[in-house]
Every structure is written in structure tokens, then in C-alpha cells.
Amino acid sequence: AQKITQTQPGMFVQEKEAVTLDCTYDTSDQSYGLFWYKQPSSGEMIFLIYQGSYDEQNATEGRYSLNFQKARKSANLVISASQLGDSAMYFCAMWDFSGTYKYIFGTGTRLKVLA
Amino acid sequence: GAVVSQHPSWVICKSGTSVKIECRSLDFQATTMFWYRQFPKQSLMLMATSNEGSKATYEQGVEKDKFLINHASLTLSTLTVTSAHPEDSSFYICSAREIAEGYNEQFFGPGTRLTVL
Numbered sequence: 154a155q156k157i158t159q160t161q162p163g164m165f166v167q168e169k170e171a172v173t174l175d176c177t178y179d180t181s182d183q184s185y186g187l188f189w190y191k192q193p194s195s196g197e198m199i200f201l202i203y204q205g206s207y208d209e210q211n212a213t214e215g216r217y218s219l220n221f222q223k224a225r226k227s228a229n230l231v232i233s234a235s236q237l238g239d240s241a242m243y244f245c246a247m248w249d250f251s252g253t254y255k256y257i258f259g260t261g262t263r264l265k266v267l268a
Numbered sequence: 269g270a271v272v273s274q275h276p277s278w279v280i281c282k283s284g285t286s287v288k289i290e291c292r293s294l295d296f297q298a299t300t301m302f303w304y305r306q307f308p309k310q311s312l313m314l315m316a317t318s319n320e321g322s323k324a325t326y327e328q329g330v331e332k333d334k335f336l337i338n339h340a341s342l343t344l345s346t347l348t349v350t351s352a353h354p355e356d357s358s359f360y361i362c363s364a365r366e367i368a369e370g371y372n373e374q375f376f377g378p379g380t381r382l383t384v385l
Contacts, residue, residue, distance in 0.1 A: 190376075195378075196306075196359055196378065196379040196381070197379060198312075198361065198363075244311060244312070248374070254300065254365060254374075255302070255314060255317065256302070256312075256314065256374065259311065260311045261310075261311050
């Protein structure tokens with residue numbers, strides 16, 4: 154069965170520092186996508202970054218980068234130069250391309266950026 | 269990116285009433301829409317997958333008669349919480365899947381916060 158694990162329920166980071174949010178996944182499929190979403194207190198899911206299982210290079214989007222280690226089945230999110238507005242809940246998710254096209258979400262990590 | 273809207277954004281109702289939540293894809297056609305439920309400080313839980321013109325596929329443990337889903341058109345899916353009770357209070361989020369040649373992506377709606385008194 155497919156599964157996403159986020160082992161950090163909460164994280165603190167000082168403003169302007171970098172932070173890594175951990176995500177490991179489990180799947181027997183060869184074709185899948187890994188996503189990170191940010192959910193502020195308003196509740197909307199904000200797409201941050203995507204990594205396909207066949208992508209050889211790590212994805213980057215501005216201050217966000219995804220440290221993809223396929224052999225270890227990990228897809229950690231790195232946020233550089235943290236800002237106060239980065240304080241939110243962060244979810245790692247996997248999308249199964251092989252048939253169901255369903256998202257499987259991790260339990261989330263609540264990030265608090267300190268001034 | 270494509271836009272998905274939900275209406276209402278929040279609703280308060282009395283126990284025993286039914287509540288309808290709409291999910292619309294505003295600028296694309298969505299053959300598939302997904303409904304999620306999220307309790308405070310928890311992750312999103314997939315409730316059902318809604319395909320246009322056919323019956324929804326419910327996840328294990330989700331009551332079909334309690335959560336009625338209708339996907340009548342390529343841009344609209346509705347979730348009706350029937351005979352709502354306080355334990356149905358939650359944040360409900362939909363997502364819509366856009367498919368084009370060589371392209372396959374999902375977009376989330378802003379969510380609907382339901383409070384049942």
C-alpha cells in the first residue's frame with residue numbers, strides 16, 4: 154500500500170535561515186509524483202513544488218527545493234531564507250499515476266518562523 | 269494556473285438539516301473531482317472520487333447515504349451532507365483534475381468550513 158510519512162509534527166526556524174521538512178514515501182509503483190503543499194490558517198492548499206519519479210534533477214521553485222532521493226524514498230522540502238509568512242502547515246503528498254490518480258497525504262508538519 | 273471555487277466558504281447549520289457544497293472548475297473541464305475532509309490539525313482525508321456522469325467512488329468507511337456526491341457536469345460537483353450532526357463539523361476541500369494532451373494536474377478549491385450546531 155502507498156504511504157507518506159512526515160515524522161516532524163512541528164518545527165521552528167529562525168527568520169532568514171533555511172529549514173528542511175522531511176518526507177518519506179512508500180510505493181511499489183514506478184510512475185508517481187511527489188508534491189508539497191502549504192496550508193496557512195485560511196485553509197487553502199497552496200501548491201509549492203512537484204517532483205516526478207522519473208525526474209533526474211531535484212525540483213526547485215524560488216526559495217523551495219525538493220531533495221529527492223529515490224533509492225531512500227525520501228522527498229524532503231528545503232525552504233531557504235525563511236520568512237514570517239512561511240509559518241503554516243506543510244503537507245507532503247504522492248499522486249499515483251498508474252491508475253487511481255488519488256493524492257495520498259502525509260500527516261503534515263507545522264512550521265513556525267521566529268522573528 | 270486553473271481555478272477551482274467552492275461555495276459556500278463557510279456554513280453554520282442546525283443538527284438534522286442537509287447542507288450542499290458546490291465545487292466548480294472555473295476555466296477548465298474536470299472529468300474527475302475529489303472530495304476531502306479535514307479535521308483540525310489533521311491531514312486531508314479523501315472521502316470520494318467523483319466522475320462526471322457516473323456514480324462517485326467512496327473511500328472505505330465513508331457513508332454513501334450520508335455524503336451524497338453528484339458530478340452533473342464537467343465543471344460542477346456537489347457534496348450534500350444529509351441530516352448533518354455536530355460530528356460532521358469539519359473543513360471540506362474539493363480538488364479537480366484537468367486533463368489535456370500531455371498534461372495531467374489537480375487543483376484544489378479554497379475549502380468549506382461546516383459547523384453543525
